[in-house]
Amino acid sequence: MLFFEKEKIEEDDIGRSENGTPSISLDEFAHIFTSAERRQAEAARIREKYPDRIPVIVEKAERSDIPDIDKKKYLVPADLTVGQFVYVVRKRIKLSAEKAIFIFVKNSLPPTAAMMSAIYEENKDEDGFLYMTYSGENTFGSL
Structure with a gap:
């Protein structure tokens, strides 16, 4: 299994306007957009290589009491x-x-044999x- 480092934009990096909605400057938007482009280019490069x-x-799911994972990005066979x-x-x-663990893809449990x-x-x-999320409990409730 191969690992690679992840760049993550935290919600705190976006900021909030007076009414509590997310607000970002043009520079911040450019950084986020560039980051998305970088992730897309990175994925394409990985798939090619x-x-x-x-x-x-x-x-890890937000409110899960299960341990954090040490590496977040994987190249899976x-x-x-x-x-x-x-x-x-x-x-x-x-x-x-x-202890139970549940893996979700888009809030659904994928079949283990898939x-x-x-x-x-x-x-x-x-x-x-x-993108996969894991939790110690079936938090989303969808099969």
């Missing part, structure tokens, strides 16, 4: 199943066998990455 791998970003990837995540967060390549093709983001 490693055509048999899927670029995946894994993040295309023929890996979701269940096998869940095992990788369990190992990375050092989660004991008796190939990561199929999940990627159906759910990849505009930037070319597959």
Whole structure:
């Protein structure tokens, strides 16, 4: 499994207007737009260099009490199943066998037997990455 570093724009970086809605300056917008372009270019470069791998970003659900993962970006073999990837995540967060873990893609639980390549093709983001969220409980409730 390969790892790579992630650039993340935090909500605090955007700022708020007087009425509480997000407000950003033109410079901040340009930075965010450029960051999105960079992520898209990065995903394209990765797919070109490693055509048999899927670029995946894994993040913990906001209110989950499960441990944080040490690496958020993965290059996953295309023929890996979701269940096998869940095992990788369990190992990375050092989660004991008796504790449950749920992996979500767009707020839904993907089938554990599904190939990561199929999940990627159906759910990849505009930037070319597959975003997955994990939690210690079925927070979204959708199968």
